[in-house]
Amino acid sequence: MKKSFVFLTGMLVMACGSSKIDESVTLQSEEAVQFDRSLMEVPKKADDLNGINGAIGASKNQFSNSDKVGAIMTFLASDDLQGRDTGSEGIEKAAGFIENVFSENNIRPYFQTYRDELSNYDQPAFNVVGMVEGNDPELKNEFVIVGAHYDHIGLIAEENGDKIANGANDNATGTTTVLELARYFGKTKTNKRSIIFALFSAEEKGLLGSKHLAQKLKEANLNLYVMLNYEMVGVPLVDKDYLAYLTGYEESNMADVANSYAEGGTYAGFLSKAKEFNLFMRSDNYPFHEAFGVPSQTFSTFDFTNFNHYHKVGDEISEMDFGHMANLINKSIPVVEGIVNASTKEIRYN
Secondary structure (H helix, E strand, C coil): CHHHHHHHHCCCCCCCCCCCCCCCCCCCCHHHHHHHHHHCCHHHHHCCCCCCCCCCCCCHHHCCCHHHHHHHHHHHCCHHHCCCECCCHHHHHHHHHHHHHHHHCCCEECCCCCEEECCCCCCCCEEEEEEECCCCCCHHHCEEEEEEECCECCEEEEECCEEECCCHHHHHHHHHHHHHHHHHHHHHCCCCCEEEEEEECCHHHCCHHHHHHHHHHHHCCCCEEEEEEECCCCCCCCCCCEEEEECCHHHECHHHHHHHHCCCCEEEECCHHHHHCCHHHCCCCHHHHHHHCCCEEEEECCCCCCCCCCCCCCCCHHHCCHHHHHHHHHHHHHHHHHHHHCCCCCCCEC
16 A cells, blocks of 8 residues: 555655566575474464464364464564565565465465566566465356565665664565465365465565566456455554455445455454545555456555554564454455355456
């Protein structure tokens, strides 16, 4: 939701460049892979459920927990990744981590490899894209994209001895949500439609990763049903009777459909500030709306009052609520499952 926040903070949108597509195999960061394997063991020590690669608990409502979320977040928002700026060594480590989570949890590459190199940026940069094929012989030809951006802004002006904009809320939280949803569907294979799990780069440069992928998939005639995006979901909404708000709430019936599948309360609601600042146009959902003309919207819990570290060095994991995030992930599972398994394309623009 970068551009709306630009209006709030007076920050300038960065210009985009271009580069040639290259889908050659790129080796994962050894350090990221090593960390990830050690991470896989953390939740097993924390509770009776297995860890990132473990078996699913008795109920989907208990699938994720704060230990699993915290383990992923601790890596993605660590100082070692230096703020995950597009094209940096830090985002390379993040990509290697994401690839390893995908490969360990039955998420196959959508393209020849997990890496989808951007054609619209002037240095090497790539989305990380995996998929779980649908189990219905007909519906598997329709796709749902579940996405979030995994880049951030890197190193910024020093403040109190710190110059790393860690990007915990923005958007290690959305990335973690997508990874946990991918883990669920990779293990259960309960989806009738095929699901693409897309982690976008260069969102902070002007939605470049999602613009590139949306155009590429459109040119390949992908049969896209809906695009579900997660952005800044690290802290709970204040005084709301719903879990997350949906950007472009009035543009479609997505909130109504999502709420019809929700368990234990209202999942998606309307936030007036989101409409005021037109957040519908300011995150990675929008390029898919433009390219495909299908419902493409973002779920978020940043409400302009509950987080004061946007694009600052204070966007650290210490500010995040892992219990809230685990609850959001667990409540998202039946919503996404209902959407991908509906017999008809019930979500539509008004």
